[in-house]
Amino acid sequence: MTIELRVLRPSEWDEWYQGLTLAFGGIPQSPEKAALIREITDFDRSLAAWDGAECVGSAGSFGMQVTVPGGGLAPMAGVTMVSVSSTHRRRGVLTSMMRRQLDDIRAWGEPLAVLTASEPVIYGRFGYGAAASLIRADIDTARVRLELPEGTESVRIRKIPAKDALAECEPVYARQVPVRPGMIVRLPGWDRLQYLDAPEDRQGTSHLQTVLAERDGRTTGYALFRIRPGWEDAGPKGRVEIQDIQADDPASYAALCRYVLSIDLTSVVSMSNRPVDDPWQSLISDIRRCNVRVQDSLHVRLVEVGAALEARTYRTPVDVVLEVADAFCPWNEGRWRLTGDAKGASCERTSDAADLSLSVRELGAVYLGGSSLAELAAAGRVRELRRGALAEASVAFGSDTAPWGPHDI
Ligand SMILES: CC(=O)SCCNC(=O)CCNC(=O)[C@H](O)C(C)(C)COP(=O)(O)OP(=O)(O)OC[C@H]1O[C@@H](n2cnc3c(N)ncnc32)[C@H](O)[C@@H]1OP(=O)(O)O
Numbered sequence: 001m002t003i004e005l006r007v008l009r010p011s012e013w014d015e016w017y018q019g020l021t022l023a024f025g026g027i028p029q030s031p032e033k034a035a036l037i038r039e040i041t042d043f044d045r046s047l048a049a050w051d052g053a054e055c056v057g058s059a060g061s062f063g064m065q066v067t068v069p070g071g072g073l074a075p076m077a078g079v080t081m082v083s084v085s086s087t088h089r090r091r092g093v094l095t096s097m098m099r100r101q102l103d104d105i106r107a108w109g110e111p112l113a114v115l116t117a118s119e120p121v122i123y124g125r126f127g128y129g130a131a132a133s134l135i136r137a138d139i140d141t142a143r144v145r146l147e148l149p150e151g152t153e154s155v156r157i158r159k160i161p162a163k164d165a166l167a168e169c170e171p172v173y174a175r176q177v178p179v180r181p182g183m184i185v186r187l188p189g190w191d192r193l194q195y196l197d198a199p200e201d202r203q204g205t206s207h208l209q210t211v212l213a214e215r216d217g218r219t220t221g222y223a224l225f226r227i228r229p230g231w232e233d234a235g236p237k238g239r240v241e242i243q244d245i246q247a248d249d250p251a252s253y254a255a256l257c258r259y260v261l262s263i264d265l266t267s268v269v270s271m272s273n274r275p276v277d278d279p280w281q282s283l284i285s286d287i288r289r290c291n292v293r294v295q296d297s298l299h300v301r302l303v304e305v306g307a308a309l310e311a312r313t314y315r316t317p318v319d320v321v322l323e324v325a326d327a328f329c330p331w332n333e334g335r336w337r338l339t340g341d342a343k344g345a346s347c348e349r350t351s352d353a354a355d356l357s358l359s360v361r362e363l364g365a366v367y368l369g370g371s372s373l374a375e376l377a378a379a380g381r382v383r384e385l386r387r388g389a390l391a392e393a394s395v396a397f398g399s400d401t402a403p404w405g406p407h408d409i
Pocket residue numbers: 023024079080081082083084085088089090091092093094095096115116117118119121122125
């Protein structure tokens with residue numbers, strides 16, 4: 001079998017996209033969603049694998065910017081649209097696409113690659129580390145109370161029509177981007193994707209609904225959700241399925257939570273993707289009634305170790321020599337001296353003795369401050385070679401705010 005890998009041509013998009021959707025189960029895609037995905041596809045950064053005239057693999061990426069610890073933005077490749085035909089699986093097609101893609105990303109000068117994985121087991125072998133978690137929850141609204149912060153009463157909640165949602169909500173989202181590591185600046189088109197409300201995304205629920213939080217006539221937050229109606233003999237049992245909640249301040253956030261927890265004919269608020277430190281958990285009277293589950297969210301790959309470690313800041317001063325292993329991208333291998341603090345950092349090659357030894361995957365896992373070096377050392381994945389270096393670096397790499405990606409890349 002000879003597989004040819006090449007950059008996607010516009011005339012090949014239909015077949016390429018059909019293969020991609022089939023690999024994810026083949027749910028029919030609405031014309032409006034397919035048209036938008038086509039519009040945002042970055043053809044120069046999209047790869048197609050061909051077995052003769054048949055497209056058997058896809059992998060795309062987008063040139064994006066991500067918030068890193070310290071609040072700055074770093075260039076990243078947002079990796080997505082990865083699939084291999086079920087007739088060609090486990091023959092190395094994905095590996096060849098990952099090889100080509102990481103070489104390209106390096107050539108484009110992007111120090112990081114970031115993705116959300118269909119299965120977390122897939123990408124570790126290519127040097128990606130699980131860098132952020134998300135929580136899912138089902139809040140039993142009859143069994144919990146909210147402890148509301150001062151100022152909640154001065155927030156007004158207002159429903160708005162779908163056509164106004166993007167214009168009202170995106171400025172709130174943009175203000176939240178610098179607040180949390182992992183938040184991604186939405187490219188044109190990616191914003192429209194959030195409000196598209198395609199039929200295949202509803203699956204038995206209502207249309208996407210939007211409410212705004214307002215204070216003194218200004219928009220200070222929003223909630224996007226769908227209602228899944230449900231009935232039992234004992235009465236209504238609908239669910240409020242949250243797509244996103246963002247707010248500028250605690251009172252606006254609490255007012256939005258109060259609203260979604262009190263919609264008539266519903267008894268559960270279901271959250272499928274929230275940060276692990278999402279504040280509703282501190283407002284609620286009984287966390288056991290919320291069935292909170294944790295799952296991996298963003299996976300990060302340092303494409304250029306030096307540039308990536310210089311692109312973020314460090315919570316406390318740090319001066320460590322890292323011995324990095326990277327079998328898939330050997331240009332990263334060797335010793336790097338990282339010096340930095342809350343203002344900035346430098347990371348250069350060195351021949352000095354190493355303080356910590358780890359693979360690029362562990363560096364990816366701690367990059368956004370979601371996992372700690374100490375936690376990975378306890379699992380035997382980081383080795384301390386100079387006494388004290390682990391504690392010093394572990395604290396420095398941390399983040400006060402948990403990293404999180406608000407939606408799939
Ligand atoms: C960022 C995103 O887009 S995530 C979406 C990923 N896509 C999907 O999940 C769609 C459905 N799945 C697929 O299309 C394919 O199974 C893929 C893309 C996950 C894997 O493609 P393949 O061409 O089969 O992978 P390839 O043959 O290169 O495998 C490389 C290695 O990864 C392993 N591997 C690949 N996929 C999986 C998996 N799902 N579970 C466990 N191991 C896997 C292989 O066993 C192989 O291991 P080895 O090197 O030790 O032999």
